[in-house]
Amino acid sequence: MTVPVTLEGARERRVRAGGVELCVAELGDPGQPTVILVHGYPDSKEVWSEVAPRLADRFHVVLYDVRGHGRSTAPKPLRGGFTLEKLTDDFLAVADAVSPDRPVHLVGHDWGSVQAWEFATIKRTEGRIASFTSMSGPSLDHFGHWINSRLKRPTPRRVGQLLGQGAKSWYVYLLHTPVLPELAWRGPLGKTWPRILERVEKVPGDGYPTPSLPTDAAHGAWLYRDNVRTRLRRPRPDAYAHAPVQLITPLGDAFLSERLYDELELWVPQLIRRTLPAKHWIPRSRPAQLASWITEFVTSVEGGRPESVTATGKYADRFGGQLVLVTGAGSGIGRATAYAFAEAGARVVAVDRDAEAAIRTAEMSRLIGAPEAWAETVDVSDEQAMEKLAAKVATEYGVVDVLVNNAGIGLSGSFFDTTPEDWKKVLDVNLWGVIHGCRLFGKQMAERGQGGHIVNTASAAAYQPSRALPAYSTSKAAVLMLSECLRAELAGQGIGVTAICPGLVNTNITSTAHFAGVDAEEEKRRQKKSARLYGLRNYPPEKVADAILRAVVRGEAVVPVTPEARGAYLMSRFTPRALRRIARLEPPL
Amino acid sequence: MTTAVTGELSVDSAELRGFRQVQQLAYACAEAVAARLEPGITEREAARMQREWLRERGVRDWFHLPFAWFGDRTAFVNFRIPLQFFPTNRRLEPGMPFILDMAPVYDGYTADIGYSGSLGINPVQDKLMADLEAHRELILREVRERRPLREIYEDVDRLMVRQGYANRHRAYPFGVIAHKIDRVKERRWSPHVFGFGTQSLKGLASDALHGHRDGWSPLWSPYRFSDHPPRPGLWAVEPHLGFRGTGAKFEEILVVTDSRDPEQSAFWLDDDLPHVRRWAEEK
Numbered sequence: 001m002t003v004p005v006t007l008e009g010a011r012e013r014r015v016r017a018g019g020v021e022l023c024v025a026e027l028g029d030p031g032q033p034t035v036i037l038v039h040g041y042p043d044s045k046e047v048w049s050e051v052a053p054r055l056a057d058r059f060h061v062v063l064y065d066v067r068g069h070g071r072s073t074a075p076k077p078l079r080g081g082f083t084l085e086k087l088t089d090d091f092l093a094v095a096d097a098v099s100p101d102r103p104v105h106l107v108g109h110d111w112g113s114v115q116a117w118e119f120a121t122i123k124r125t126e127g128r129i130a131s132f133t134s135m136s137g138p139s140l141d142h143f144g145h146w147i148n149s150r151l152k153r154p155t156p157r158r159v160g161q162l163l164g165q166g167a168k169s170w171y172v173y174l175l176h177t178p179v180l181p182e183l184a185w186r187g188p189l190g191k192t193w194p195r196i197l198e199r200v201e202k203v204p205g206d207g208y209p210t211p212s213l214p215t216d217a218a219h220g221a222w223l224y225r226d227n228v229r230t231r232l233r234r235p236r237p238d239a240y241a242h243a244p245v246q247l248i249t250p251l252g253d254a255f256l257s258e259r260l261y262d263e264l265e266l267w268v269p270q271l272i273r274r275t276l277p278a279k280h281w282i283p284r285s286r287p288a289q290l291a292s293w294i295t296e297f298v299t300s301v302e303g304g305r306p307e308s309v310t311a312t313g314k315y316a317d318r319f320g321g322q323l324v325l326v327t328g329a330g331s332g333i334g335r336a337t338a339y340a341f342a343e344a345g346a347r348v349v350a351v352d353r354d355a356e357a358a359i360r361t362a363e364m365s366r367l368i369g370a371p372e373a374w375a376e377t378v379d380v381s382d383e384q385a386m387e388k389l390a391a392k393v394a395t396e397y398g399v400v401d402v403l404v405n406n407a408g409i410g411l412s413g414s415f416f417d418t419t420p421e422d423w424k425k426v427l428d429v430n431l432w433g434v435i436h437g438c439r440l441f442g443k444q445m446a447e448r449g450q451g452g453h454i455v456n457t458a459s460a461a462a463y464q465p466s467r468a469l470p471a472y473s474t475s476k477a478a479v480l481m482l483s484e485c486l487r488a489e490l491a492g493q494g495i496g497v498t499a500i501c502p503g504l505v506n507t508n509i510t511s512t513a514h515f516a517g518v519d520a521e522e523e524k525r526r527q528k529k530s531a532r533l534y535g536l537r538n539y540p541p542e543k544v545a546d547a548i549l550r551a552v553v554r555g556e557a558v559v560p561v562t563p564e565a566r567g568a569y570l571m572s573r574f575t576p577r578a579l580r581r582i583a584r585l586e587p588p589l
Numbered sequence: 590m591t592t593a594v595t596g597e598l599s600v601d602s603a604e605l606r607g608f609r610q611v612q613q614l615a616y617a618c619a620e621a622v623a624a625r626l627e628p629g630i631t632e633r634e635a636a637r638m639q640r641e642w643l644r645e646r647g648v649r650d651w652f653h654l655p656f657a658w659f660g661d662r663t664a665f666v667n668f669r670i671p672l673q674f675f676p677t678n679r680r681l682e683p684g685m686p687f688i689l690d691m692a693p694v695y696d697g698y699t700a701d702i703g704y705s706g707s708l709g710i711n712p713v714q715d716k717l718m719a720d721l722e723a724h725r726e727l728i729l730r731e732v733r734e735r736r737p738l739r740e741i742y743e744d745v746d747r748l749m750v751r752q753g754y755a756n757r758h759r760a761y762p763f764g765v766i767a768h769k770i771d772r773v774k775e776r777r778w779s780p781h782v783f784g785f786g787t788q789s790l791k792g793l794a795s796d797a798l799h800g801h802r803d804g805w806s807p808l809w810s811p812y813r814f815s816d817h818p819p820r821p822g823l824w825a826v827e828p829h830l831g832f833r834g835t836g837a838k839f840e841e842i843l844v845v846t847d848s849r850d851p852e853q854s855a856f857w858l859d860d861d862l863p864h865v866r867r868w869a870e871e872k
């Protein structure tokens with residue numbers, strides 16, 4: 001049996017409110033801005049045990065057990081003791097006790113978020129709330145309006161949305177039945193719940209939930225019974241937020257549909273959206289990401305600029321504040337990829353063996369939206385240098401959320417013209433560079449256990465044989481297969497792996513490619529000629545970068561980019577013989 | 590009509606004073622109009638403001654009518670046909686970059702200038718403007734070395750790539766980075782076609798004709814017809830950088846003479862211009 005989690009170093013006190021006694025825990029310096037974390041159902045304040053310490057060095061962190069949960073007492077009688085009005089009394093009592101003079105920053109998960117929406121949208125709390133971060137718990141009022149508007153004008157799509165959410169709410173109906181839920185929780189369900197969380201919800205098995213679970217779950221059923229039906233039937237018409245709101249949506253939530261938040265801008269004048277690929281219990285499964293988003297949001301509100309997120313990129317909700325490392329970021333596809341992540345608000349580590357180019361990429365990244373960006377001069381084929389880089393990145397910048405192994409070099413020439421040194425060089429960079437990257441940074445990701453994504457730049461040459469590029473194609477085929485194998489291995493850990501396979505992209509690669517078996521002058525000529533050819537084709541690296549971001553968001557496995565790459569990919573699967581015939585053609589150089 | 594070269598183009602000749610004056614006038618116009626730009630103003634309105642400002646000060650003819658580009662149009666994003674250069678109803682928003690480009694004729698002298706700015710702060714455009722300084726130095730240095738114009742063009746390109754930018758002057762007709770500019774006879778009636786003054790076009794055409802015979806071109810392009818050393822005369826030079834939807838350029842006159850003294854063989858007509866002053870201030 002694992003030891004139940006506790007909030008280490010927390011100072012505890014008890015706060016009286018409306019007939020109950022609440023158990024309140026505090027961490028960090030009370031002189032700093034106060035962040036109050038409110039837990040959901042069936043949970044206790046320990047659900048935040050991984051998030052709270054990560055916030056405590058910057059903020060005064062306060063957690064409390066909701067009435068009837070954990071070590072707070074339950075109202076008597078239970079029925080009618082859990083209304084949103086009473087929960088608001090509790091919150092105000094806690095806020096007045098821990099931060100009498102300054103408004104607090106609210107963070108709520110699940111039912112904690114449902115409650116907090118009430119706090120953030122009613123009159124009597126105005127001025128007490130500085131900001132609100134909501135996860136996986138909508139305002140019942142907004143939800144009520146959402147349903148009503150779909151019932152009033154039931155277009156097929158809207159009916160679909162209604163049914164979709166309806167199906168996800170099965171447990172809400174169950175909780176409305178009398179007595180049965182209590183019996184289940186105190187009996188078999190209470191015992192198996194931790195294992196269900198681990199298996200289905202991918203929550204680490206680390207001593208959470210706490211032993212109070214059966215009573216928490218039994219009492220908490222009244223949260224639903226006391227509020228859901230009445231509020232959904234008669235939602236308040238004026239449920240406007242009076243503080244900036246950060247909405248964090250886990251895309252794999254089994255209980256809430258993303259669509260619920262489609263019209264949220266109507267209710268929240270200052271709204272920042274975040275998404276992450278995870279299931280419902282993100283305080284357990286993604287604490288580092290939550291802590292970083294909460295820190296950023298609270299800091300920006302405290303600094304008086306709630307709209308501080310300057311990133312305008314398409315995927316800012318997903319990559320904002322994430323740490324992204326790109327190799328070969330000094331030119332071409334790598335540089336464009338670094339910029340695309342920068343525009344989405346990511347923190348960027350630009351790695352290249354060309355120091356000046358990497359510095360340039362980092363500098364421009366900061367100008368276009370990256371809150372931070374660094375340049376690192378490293379040769380990816382150098383094992384020791386890569387190990388040093390991995391250690392430095394981990395200690396100074398953190399664990400990488402997205403890794404893009406992109407550095408690569410070109411090599412052209414027939415098999416017999418290709419010398420062992422040529423082979424070594426191209427494999428060292430194109431294959432070993434990727435191996436080192438995956439090995440070192442992938443390991444950090446896996447050890448952190450909070451997901452991530454690895455992108456490897458392969459090439460259409462990975463599946464398109466040709467007599468012109470035997471060594472290059474071999475290196476890229478290896479990268480493709482490596483990516484597929486690693487994807488299988490990391491699937492259970494929430495880490496995605498993508499192989500990107502571009503066709504002809506207009507970058508510098510043609511001017512630096514080595515042409516085996518010809519003298520220097522002829523090599524120059526061929527470099528120029530292929531540069532002109534790629535220039536005429538003129539497919540911009542920015543489009544490859546877009547494909548990379550999209551692939552990460554969608555978790556795609558193999559992504560051919562450019563029409564010729566897609567065409568060859570289809571041929572390799574359906575008409576491989578035709579592709580082999582094409583491979584025999586003499587290259588046009 | 591083509592300017593005779595040697596003596597007339599010495600630094601303080603009356604000839605150059607005339608060009609300097611109209612170039613100053615055009616930059617003064619750009620600064621005055623830029624100061625009056627505010628959120629909601631359209632490109633068309635900004636172009637009209639330039640036209641009116643210059644008309645009030647005696648400008649009657651144009652090498653080309655004033656242009657104004659806002660937002661990602663400063664980088665000519667998705668430009669495919671020349672008509673897209675003309676001012677549109679795009680509205681200026683806070684933080685947006687803009688470029689004003691005008692070519693007035695005053696007293697028979699022509700200027701062609703480009704002025705980049707932004708409404709409020711735009712760090713990306715600031716960076717682009719700062720990085721243009723190296724291009725101004727490179728162009729002058731290599732013209733003095735009498736390198737073929739096409740090669741200089743390629744060196745500018747290489748510098749841009751190293752800086753991580755896209756070449757946006759390639760979008761101009763013939764992809765030119767510069768074109769020759771000349772005195773124009775003042776006529777009472779001087780119509781324009783597609784925004785270009787007919788008098789000036791006539792000058793350019795006759796240069797092109799003569800040049801074609803002698804192996805040079807009044808257009809400084811990436812193509813073979815620019816494979817010749819700098820030709821004495823006045824060149825309006827306009828390197829234009831683009832970076833992800835933000836563009837910046839300057840445009841001003843470079844004087845090329847046939848003097849043997851390198852310093853005298855080429856020089857910028859006037860160093861007292863907004864972008865040059867700004868670089869000096871930043872040092």
Ligand SMILES: NC(=O)c1ccc[n+]([C@@H]2O[C@H](COP(=O)([O-])OP(=O)(O)OC[C@H]3O[C@@H](n4cnc5c(N)ncnc54)[C@H](O)[C@@H]3O)[C@@H](O)[C@H]2O)c1
Nearest residue numbers: 328330331332333353379380407408459504505507508509
């Ligand atoms: N351009 C194309 O048509 C094309 C097509 C398919 C795949 N690719 C692949 O895309 C990737 C990026 O290529 P690109 O076209 O942007 O080329 P590029 O030459 O423009 O950029 C490659 C960058 O990687 C850096 N680099 C090279 N070797 C390195 C090393 N050992 N360590 C660190 N940095 C190193 C270079 O300095 C350069 O900045 C490569 O893996 C390439 O094989 C390119």
